[in-house]
Amino acid sequence: MKKLAKLVLFLLVAVMILSGCGSSKPTLTVYNWGDYIDEDVISEFEEEFGVRVVYDEFATNEDMYVKINAGGGNYDVAIPSDYMIKRMIDEDLLHTINFDNIPNYKYIDEQFKGLGYDPNNAYSVPYMWGTVGILYNKTMVDDTVDSWKILWNEKYSKQILMLDSQRDSIGITLKMLGYSLNTKNPQELEEAKEALIAQKPLVLAYVGDEVKDKMISGEAALAVVWSGDAVYMMRQNPDLAYTIPDEGSNLWFDAMVIPKTSKNKELAEQFINFMTRTDIAFKNTDYIGYSTPHTEAKGQLEPELLEDEAAYPTIEDLVNSEVFEDLSSSASIYDRIWTEVKAK
Amino acid sequence: MKLKWISYPYIIWMVIFILLPIFLILFYSVTYSTNEGIGFTLEYFQRFFEPIYINVLWRSLKLALTSTGVCLLMGYPMAMILAGKDIKKRNVMVLLFVIPMWMNFLLRTYAWMTLLERNGILNSFLGLLGLSHMDFLYNEGAVILGMVYNFLPFMVLPIYSVLIKIDKSLIEAAGDLGANVPTIFRKVIFPLSLPGVLSGITMVFMPAVTTFVIPRLLGGGQFTLIGNLIEQQFLFVGDWGFGSAVSVIMLLLILISMGIMGKYEKEQEGGGLW
Structure with a gap:
C-alpha cells in the first residue's frame, strides 16, 4: 500500500511539473516571420491590454504550416503569405474573423482586399506586401x-x-x-x-x-x-x-490570420486591430522596411521611401x-x- | 532493494520521452494515412535506397569518420600531455578544457562564422600578412572543423580518465626490462588506454553523424547530412513517414556501431565513461 502511495505521489509531482504553474494574465501567442515586427510594439500591446504575449518566429511558410497543422504551439495569431492562407482556408485550419472587433480595418487600402487567396475577406487582414x-x-x-x-x-x-x-x-x-x-x-x-x-x-x-x-x-x-x-x-x-x-x-501578400489552434479568439482580434492602428502600423513599416497596405501609415512615410522602387514598385x-x-x-x-x- | 521506488521518476521519464517517441517513429515509418484510414507500407524505406539519399548517408559517414579521426589524432596526444602533468596543473588544464563547453554550442558555432567568413577575422589577418583571401566558410572543411571543435573534449576526456588510472609501476617495469619509449607506448600504454579510445570514438562519432546545425551554419545548407534530411522532412516538408524511416535507419546504424564498440569494450574490461 505504501508503495502505491509513493507511486501516486510521484505521478502527481510529475504532472505538476509538466503542466507548469499557471499565470493569472491571459496569454496571446503570436507566430510571425523572423525579424518582421518592431519588437517594442509587442511590449506596448502587453502594457495596454494587460496581457502576456508569447512571440514565436518561423523562417518559411512551409515551416509554419507544418507546425500549425501538427497542432503544436496554440497560436492565436499567425502571419503567413497568400498561397499558404489559401491552403489553410481550404484545409479548415483558420477561424473566420469578426470584423466588428477590427474597426481599424477601414485603413487597409481597397486594392489589398478581396484578393484571390481570401476572396470574401473573411479570414485575413493584410499586414505587408512585397x-x-x-x-x-x-x-x-x-x-x-x-x-x-x-x-x-x-x-x-x-x-x-x-x-x-x-x-x-x-x-x-x-x-x-x-x-x-x-x-x-x-x-x-x-x-x-x-x-x-x-x-x-x-x-x-x-x-x-x-x-x-x-x-x-x-x-x-x-x-x-x-x-x-x-x-x-x-x-x-x-x-x-x-x-x-x-x-x-x-x-506576395502577408496577412494576419487566426488559426484554429487559438484559444482566445477575441484577444487575437484585439491584437490584429492593434496591429492595424495607424501609429503601430507606421512603426512596423518604418522598422522592417516592407511595403504597407495601410493607407494612413503609408502617408506618414518619408517621401524618399515612397519613391524607392524596391519598396513601392x-x-x-x-x-x-x-x-x-x-x-x-x-x-x-x-x-x-x-x-x-x-x-x- | 528497499530503495527501488527511487527509480520510478526515471522509469516514467523513460516511458514518456524515450520509449513512446521511438514507438511513434517506428509507427510513422511503416504506415501511410489517407482519408479511408491507415495502411502498411515500406515505400519510405524503399525511397531511402535511391542513390540520392544513399549519397547523403555516405556523406554523413564520411564527414563523421573524418572528424572522429582528426579528433583522435589531436585528442590522444592532448590527453597524454594532460595526464603527464602533476595533479595541480592537471586540474587547471582540465578545467580550461571544460569551461568552453559551458557556453552554448550554437553560440560557439556562430562565432566560427564570424571568424571564417570572407571579411572575417581570419581573412583580415591574412590580409595584414599580405596574403590573398581564402574561402574558409561554406565548404566541407568548415563542417569538419566545426565538428572537431565541438566534439574534441568528448575524445580527450575519456582517454585522459583512463590514462591517469594506468599503474605507473607497469611503465617502470617495462622500462626496467629494456623497452624504449616507443615500445612502452605501443605495448603498454596504448593497449591499456584502448577502452578510453573506444568510448571517445563512440562519443564523437555519434553526435557527428547526426548533427544538423553544424552543416547548416558552417556548410551554408549545401551539405545535407542525414540529420538535415530528417530535420527537413519534419519541419519544412511535413513528410513524417519518410523522416521517420530515415530516423529508424539512423537508429539502427547507431545501435550497430554501439554493439561493435560494446563488444570490444567488454574484452578490454571497461573504464570509459559509459
Missing part, C-alpha cells in the same frame, strides 16, 4: 542585372546567396526558364530541378535571415531577397541595389509577376524537388 528580386553589390557586379540568369553565371561562382525556401527558389527558377511559378507540369518542374542542381556548385550558401548580415558586409555579390529586406540592406550599405528581373517575379515592374497560388496536391512534388536539390 516582391522577390535580386539584391546585388554594385562594386562586385559589372553586368547589368535584369534577368534571373545572372544567378547561373559562372563568373559569379561562390558569390551567390540563394533563399533557403522551396517555393521561392523553385519559383524564380521556373521564371528564369520562362514558365509560370505556379506550374504543376511535371516536365517543367523537372527542368527547374535540373537547373537548381546545376546551379548548386555556384551557390555560396542557402540562407534565411543571415542574408542581411552577409550582403551588408559584402560577403557575396548577388542574393535572392524579399523586397523589404532589400530596403533595409540598402539603407545599411549604399553599394547595394535591388532589381526585379524582366522575366517577372513573385508578388511601379505597375510596369510587376507586369510579368505572379502571385503564388496554392498547389494543393502538387505541393508534394515541390517538397520532393527541394529535398533532392538540397540532398545532392
